[in-house]
Amino acid sequence: MATAPSLLHLGSLMGGVRSVDQVAVEERAASLGKRSIKKASKVWALELAIRMMDLTTLEGADTPGKVAALCGKAIRPDPTDHSVPSVAAVCLYPSLIAQAVQHLRGTTVKVASVATSFPSGQTFTTVKVTETREAVAAGADEIDMVIDRGAFLSGGYQKVYDEIVRIKEACGSAHLKVILETGELGSYDNVRRASILAMAAGADFIKTSTGKIQPAATPAVTLVMMEAVRDFHRETGRNVGLKAAGGIRTAKQAVQYLVLLYETLGPDWMTPNRFRLGASSLLNDVLMQLAREKTGAYQSAD
Amino acid sequence: MEPRSGRWFPTINPATEEQLSEVSEALKADVDRAVTAAASAQESWGRLKPSRRARYIFRISRLLQERSRELAVVESLDGGKPIKESRDVDIPLAAAHFFYYAGWADKLEWAFPNRRPRPVGVCGQVIPWNFPLLMLAWKIAPALAAGNTVVLKPAETTPLSALLFAEICQQADLPPGVVNIITGAGKTGSLLVSHPDVKKVAFTGSTEVGKLIQKAVAGTGKHLSLELGGKAANIVFDDAPLDQAVEGIINGIFFNQGHVCCAGSRLLVQESVAELLLAKLRDRVDTLRVGDPLDKNTDVGAINSRAQLEKIQGLVESGLEEGAEIYQPPCELPAKGFWFRPTIFTNVSQSHRIAREEIFGPVLSVLTFRTPAEAVEKANNTPYGLSAGVWTEKGSRILWMTERLRAGVVWANTYNRFDPTSPFGGYKESGFGREGGLHGLLPYLGLN
Numbered sequence A: 001m002a003t004a005p006s007l008l009h010l011g012s013l014m015g016g017v018r019s020v021d022q023v024a025v026e027e028r029a030a031s032l033g034k035r036s037i038k039k040a041s042k043v044w045a046l047e048l049a050i051r052m053m054d055l056t057t058l059e060g061a062d063t064p065g066k067v068a069a070l071c072g073k074a075i076r077p078d079p080t081d082h083s084v085p086s087v088a089a090v091c092l093y094p095s096l097i098a099q100a101v102q103h104l105r106g107t108t109v110k111v112a113s114v115a116t117s118f119p120s121g122q123t124f125t126t127v128k129v130t131e132t133r134e135a136v137a138a139g140a141d142e143i144d145m146v147i148d149r150g151a152f153l154s155g156g157y158q159k160v161y162d163e164i165v166r167i168k169e170a171c172g173s174a175h176l177k178v179i180l181e182t183g184e185l186g187s188y189d190n191v192r193r194a195s196i197l198a199m200a201a202g203a204d205f206i207k208t209s210t211g212k213i214q215p216a217a218t219p220a221v222t223l224v225m226m227e228a229v230r231d232f233h234r235e236t237g238r239n240v241g242l243k244a245a246g247g248i249r250t251a252k253q254a255v256q257y258l259v260l261l262y263e264t265l266g267p268d269w270m271t272p273n274r275f276r277l278g279a280s281s282l283l284n285d286v287l288m289q290l291a292r293e294k295t296g297a298y299q300s301a302d
Numbered sequence B: 001m002e003p004r005s006g007r008w009f010p011t012i013n014p015a016t017e018e019q020l021s022e023v024s025e026a027l028k029a030d031v032d033r034a035v036t037a038a039a040s041a042q043e044s045w046g047r048l049k050p051s052r053r054a055r056y057i058f059r060i061s062r063l064l065q066e067r068s069r070e071l072a073v074v075e076s077l078d079g080g081k082p083i084k085e086s087r088d089v090d091i092p093l094a095a096a097h098f099f100y101y102a103g104w105a106d107k108l109e110w111a112f113p114n115r116r117p118r119p120v121g122v123c124g125q126v127i128p129w130n131f132p133l134l135m136l137a138w139k140i141a142p143a144l145a146a147g148n149t150v151v152l153k154p155a156e157t158t159p160l161s162a163l164l165f166a167e168i169c170q171q172a173d174l175p176p177g178v179v180n181i182i183t184g185a186g187k188t189g190s191l192l193v194s195h196p197d198v199k200k201v202a203f204t205g206s207t208e209v210g211k212l213i214q215k216a217v218a219g220t221g222k223h224l225s226l227e228l229g230g231k232a233a234n235i236v237f238d239d240a241p242l243d244q245a246v247e248g249i250i251n252g253i254f255f256n257q258g259h260v261c262c263a264g265s266r267l268l269v270q271e272s273v274a275e276l277l278l279a280k281l282r283d284r285v286d287t288l289r290v291g292d293p294l295d296k297n298t299d300v301g302a303i304n305s306r307a308q309l310e311k312i313q314g315l316v317e318s319g320l321e322e323g324a325e326i327y328q329p330p331c332e333l334p335a336k337g338f339w340f341r342p343t344i345f346t347n348v349s350q351s352h353r354i355a356r357e358e359i360f361g362p363v364l365s366v367l368t369f370r371t372p373a374e375a376v377e378k379a380n381n382t383p384y385g386l387s388a389g390v391w392t393e394k395g396s397r398i399l400w401m402t403e404r405l406r407a408g409v410v411w412a413n414t415y416n417r418f419d420p421t422s423p424f425g426g427y428k429e430s431g432f433g434r435e436g437g438l439h440g441l442l443p444y445l446g447l448n
Helices: A007-015 A022-032 A039-051 A064-075 A094-104 A125-137 A149-153 A157-171 A188-200 A219-236 A251-265 A282-295 B028-047 B050-066 B068-079 B083-104 B132-145 B160-171 B186-193 B207-217 B242-258 B271-286 B306-321 B372-380 B395-404 B438-444
Strands: A053-056 A089-092 A110-114 A142-146 A175-179 A205-207 A241-245 A275-279 B008-013 B018-024 B123-126 B150-153 B179-181 B200-204 B223-227 B233-236 B266-270 B325-327 B343-346 B363-369 B387-391 B409-412
Touching: A022 A219, A022 A251, A022 B242, A039 A053, A039 A251, A039 A282, A053 A064, A053 A241, A053 A282, A064 A089, A064 A094, A089 A094, A089 A142, A094 A110, A094 A125, A125 A142, A125 A157, A142 A157, A149 A157, A149 A188, A157 A175, A157 A188, A175 A241, A188 A205, A188 A219, A205 A219, A205 A275, A219 A241, A219 A251, A241 A251, A251 A275, A251 A282, A275 A282, B008 B068, B018 B160, B028 B150, B028 B179, B028 B186, B050 B068, B050 B083, B050 B132, B050 B160, B068 B083, B068 B132, B068 B160, B083 B132, B083 B438, B123 B132, B123 B186, B132 B150, B132 B160, B132 B200, B132 B438, B150 B186, B160 B179, B186 B207, B200 B207, B200 B438, B207 B223, B233 B242, B233 B372, B242 B271, B242 B363, B242 B387, B266 B271, B266 B372, B271 B343, B271 B363, B306 B325, B306 B363, B363 B372, B372 B395, B387 B395, B395 B409
Parallel strands: A053 A089, A053 A275, A089 A110, A110 A142, A142 A175, A175 A205, A205 A241, A241 A275, B123 B150, B123 B200, B150 B179, B200 B223, B233 B266, B233 B387, B266 B363, B343 B363, B387 B409
Antiparallel strands: B008 B018, B325 B343
């Protein structure tokens, strides 16, 4: 368990975080987006994308019926092709955890729940801690928390840090993903700073976005976070995972994220334990492209 | 065209050593014929209504874009450069140069007010093998816009894209004699630059040959511009965005296998971040894909010729003998063709040959510094002065460095970035005259 270092230490840590050059990082991300992936690798990449997927529904109108359907799809994404693997997890609101747990019992699919007053995080720390604890008690394997962007942007790094440490404690054995909500952070420098902060506070994963704010995940912002993960690993030896979420809708985009991952963090990160794609509509396109690669024909969209 | 010399020479694919084609060797009779054609076309082309001239040049640029895929493949086949680069850099930039100078053709009076710009006459242009079509564009576009006719000789190892360009000129209905392409080696080049009817000589290539040309044209009254070698310093300060600096260093030295006159072949890194930066750099070099230039994922292609490969090997051996430490990634190289692993030398001192001589290959020499003044001193400690790079978050330091670096181009937090609007050229043994931008018109104009 992470222990909070003194404010003094944290101050120097923040000052020492390196800057990011916007033009260059966007150029690099774009150039990796041009990689061409050949057929056998493409099938492998698409299947890996499914295994890395957090199939998500985060709507006020979610119903038990929708959760049941989502879980069915998570376990067996393509009912006509049993060779297609299950997704990594379903991701939903805390009130639906119990139902998901029921449907997913005995499968490899994890239950991930957002918590800490998702998506804004604008509530009391005690409420966030309680929410997290109850979510874990209800059976969540993974908790997706949001950071306090207000505190972060006003320089209250210690507050953000302490809150992550407390949520991590509340998680117990559940995995903690820390959502930076990069679309609200304003610069790549801040994304990098928030990444280092979250990792230092004990995050198991850092995650780009809630999906409720635009822009959500972009290749460049994800690349900045990957570079932070790489540097954190170089400094501390600890492996932190990464989740790109929001705005990833096509198989082509998903494969581009995998290219970024491979080129930046290498083969060690090409596993659902270290990388996730959070998405609500991506799976259908991946399945369609996968079928296309396997059969040579597109299925109808119906 | 059938050469009067009756002689042909092969051009090969450096990635496979297979012959691609046979190309005619232009000797005296052929050079005379080309220069005469250019001289007889000169008057009508020079007096053509400038907006009409612009129209031809615009047409050429559009054709370059239309035929960009074909040109990219030819460029990669003949020269060994990765298709990614010929597709995304060489061809689009070549077209952009023609677009840019087409725009100047009817605005010369405004570009040089009260100076009565007029064409200088037939231009003899000799270009290198590293960016065949792009160097052709840098030479031909401003020359045509200024109202000159040209005779251009591409390098003997990479003549094909220039020959395709000749076809494009025909397609554009360019009047006969305005653009003439002759192929051949050094002998052809020397016949061209010393031809009495050539009024202006433009050369891009090695400093050695540049000096010979300068001697040959001395006292003849010919205009001359030279763009020669370089040994650029890429300077990384401790506050730089390191991950992006690593990309810049990689791009600076491994772009086009390091066959770049402005390549960032000397890395000067501030001591306090040297260890971290080098660790990152080695990791990054390990991910470079070396191989088939026609594979879209290839980062580093084939060395252009056997002669160049031998030159690189010789200099790398000298680096080892002089005590520098070498790092090369464990990548596999194809069995046939000319290949060289991306190479990083550390523990390099300023007196080493690898820190002084232009290697023109994928070989980086790393030196360290402690203060900005030391960085400037080391960066300027070279007979060349073509380009430099500065990596720092501090804007004031960029300006401070730029004032002191003796280099024609200084890139800040980027490297190897080209644009037709931006003048390019060197100091000292890197040559004189500028290409690109308004400055790029000057060598091709007489101004009263």
